[in-house]
Amino acid sequence: MVGGGRGAFIGAVHRIAAAIDQQVELVCGAFSSDPERSRASGGDFFLPPDRCYGTFEEMIAKEKALPADKRMDFVAIVTPNHMHFPPAKAALEAGFHVLSDKPATLNLAEAKKLAGIVKKTGQLYGLTHNYTGYPLVKQAREMVADGKLGKIRKIVVEYPQGWLATRLEASGQKQAAWRTDPKRSGAAGCIGDIGTHAENLAEYISGLQIEELAADLTSFVKGRALDDDGNVLLRFKGGAKGVLHASQISVGEENNLNIRIYGEKGGLEWHQNEPNTLLVKWLDAPMQVYRTANGYLGKAALAAGRTPPAHPEGYLEAFANIYKNFANHIRARIEGRKLAKDDLCLDYPKIEDGVRGMAFIEAVVKSSKANARWTKLAV
Ligand SMILES: NC(=O)c1ccc[n+]([C@@H]2O[C@H](COP(=O)([O-])OP(=O)(O)OC[C@H]3O[C@@H](n4cnc5c(N)ncnc54)[C@H](O)[C@@H]3O)[C@@H](O)[C@H]2O)c1
Missing domain, CATH: 3.30.360.10 (Dihydrodipicolinate Reductase; domain 2)
Structure with a gap:
């Protein structure tokens, strides 16, 4: 995860949504623009200290260096808008999928660039327009x-x-x-x-x-x-x-x-x-x-x-549906499964x-x- 440290809002929603179906586990993060706060935040989530990183650049470099079965599978981006494009670009280019909060980027030019990077790298990119x-x-x-x-x-x-x-x-x-x-x-x-x-x-x-x-x-x-x-x-x-x-x-x-x-x-x-x-x-x-x-x-x-x-479901469960479909899409990729055009897991922004x-x-x-x-x- 990038962002979502102490005092942040939507990061906690992502962590709950990710965990609802037990398909996604938080394994590492750069949770704040302040490295000390980032490490302290990772401690709050009981992450091992060596996977609580000071910056997203450090996180991506160190995770990439881990053996394939130990490293993170995708990056959730929950920073303010100006900080969506830089980690998304870095993660995609390092071979990681990205699930970002909205709006996709700071401006249209960045979004178009990002679309080019998604296409070029072939990595998956999801956007949490959670109301869908x-x-x-x-x-x-x-x-x-x-x-x-x-x-x-x-x-x-x-x-x-x-x-x-x-x-x-x-x-x-x-x-x-x-x-x-x-x-x-x-x-x-x-x-x-x-x-x-x-x-x-x-x-x-x-x-x-x-x-x-x-x-x-x-x-x-x-x-x-x-x-x-x-x-x-x-x-x-x-x-x-x-x-x-x-x-x-x-x-x-x-x-x-x-x-x-x-x-x-x-x-x-x-x-x-x-x-x-x-x-x-x-x-x-x-x-x-x-x-x-x-x-x-x-x-x-x-x-x-x-x-x-009549058992109420709401915001968190709807958010979790984005995570569920995105995780199932990644799983299909890992297992080398071909998906039908109407497979439900393809239904995420x-x-x-x-x-x-x-x-x-x-x-x-x-x-x-x-x-x-x-x-x-x-x-
Ligand atoms: N989908 C939704 O319903 C929904 C709701 C709220 C917010 N959002 C989106 O989520 C994003 C975050 O919003 P918020 O309200 O949680 O903001 P916030 O200010 O509460 O949290 C942002 C977090 O990002 C961290 N951060 C900033 N720069 C960083 C960097 N370089 N590296 C690591 N962490 C960094 C901050 O330290 C903070 O922890 C925004 O893009 C917003 O539009 C979406």
């Missing part, structure tokens, strides 16, 4: 792909939060400080941090790609360099239209990610704060309520659950999603600077 891991998100995707809703016309996706409604970064709060700093966060704040989750979720469920967009970004909090609120109109390839809004100043909102998709025959509605329910709406019949772990669900949705109906996410950020920023002019999402 929910069972009923997979159900929604399958129902759209099977044509149950008819041709998709409209997508409304929202990701409001309220935790940056004040100038929290001025207090030195770690997560707020880097997210509002262009050098570490990238060209966008809120749109990069959570808008990309909304963009990825809309494309994942609908199977449609955003072609162009018109965006209006705002930094409501005085003195903040990056957007803390964004409203975006979307045009998808094939004619569907959409609305995306992401916000970190929507006071009182927690992680209220939700999506509604409407086709010619039916509609879908899913909320991440009620993730085990999917509402399915029909033109000429009453609304249906789909629930996780029931036999009427599709293959992907059933495989993504672990407990019987990849570098192509990462490049699209970065192109989305750049297009949103460009459009907003031009007073919400329609702008192509160019990868």
Whole structure:
């Protein structure tokens, strides 16, 4: 693992998600930008001292020098955005697979470079757009792909939060400080941090790609360099239209990610704060309520659950589904097994999603600077 040391947020989520199915074990790490803190953090996880490294460069070099059956299999990257590309590049080029947190890189140019490195090295690259891991998100995707809703016309996706409604970064709060700093966060704040989750979720469920967009970004909090609120109109390839809004100043909102998709025959509605329910709406019949772990669900949705109906599963389990599929893909590689195109383990976000996410950020920023002019999402 790179990042995720003492005081960090998402690293701990990755460690839990990795362990849920007992397919992945944390064996080493460079957990902090501070070498001493990194070693101390590794001690917290009961790792042997010789595998708690001071830097990711040291970790990659020393792990590479270990015998093949002793060294790490892949690197999980859980650092702030500016520190995604350097360890990803180094790990891939040293022959290790990479599972990175989002957004893929600091900017689109880096993401394109990374896509080239993934292709050249042939290593696996996964991106933890974890919301695609929910069972009923997979159900929604399958129902759209099977044509149950008819041709998709409209997508409304929202990701409001309220935790940056004040100038929290001025207090030195770690997560707020880097997210509002262009050098570490990238060209966008809120749109990069959570808008990309909304963009990825809309494309994942609908199977449609955003072609162009018109965006209006705002930094409501005085003195903040990056957007803390964004409203975006979307045009998808094939004619569907959409609305995306992401916000970190929507006071009182927690992680209220939700999506509604409407086709010619039916509609879908899913909320991440009620993730085990999917509402399915029909033109000429009453609304249906789909629930996780029931036999009427599709293959992907059933495989993504672990407990019987009504035993709540949520964020950590959805996150674990990314880890499970990624680990199964690595296992197939190690065992030299050929995978069918529709093998469930191939269902995790990849570098192509990462490049699209970065192109989305750049297009949103460009459009907003031009007073919400329609702008192509160019990868
Ligand atoms: N998928 C999700 O739902 C989700 C949620 C939160 C954050 N994230 C993403 O995860 C990443 C981290 O976010 P966070 O909130 O955990 O940040 P954080 O500030 O809490 O943690 C970042 C960690 O990276 C470490 N770090 C920084 N530079 C390093 C280096 N050179 N080598 C080793 N470690 C280094 C820091 O010391 C810290 O431990 C971000 O890219 C963010 O966008 C994703």
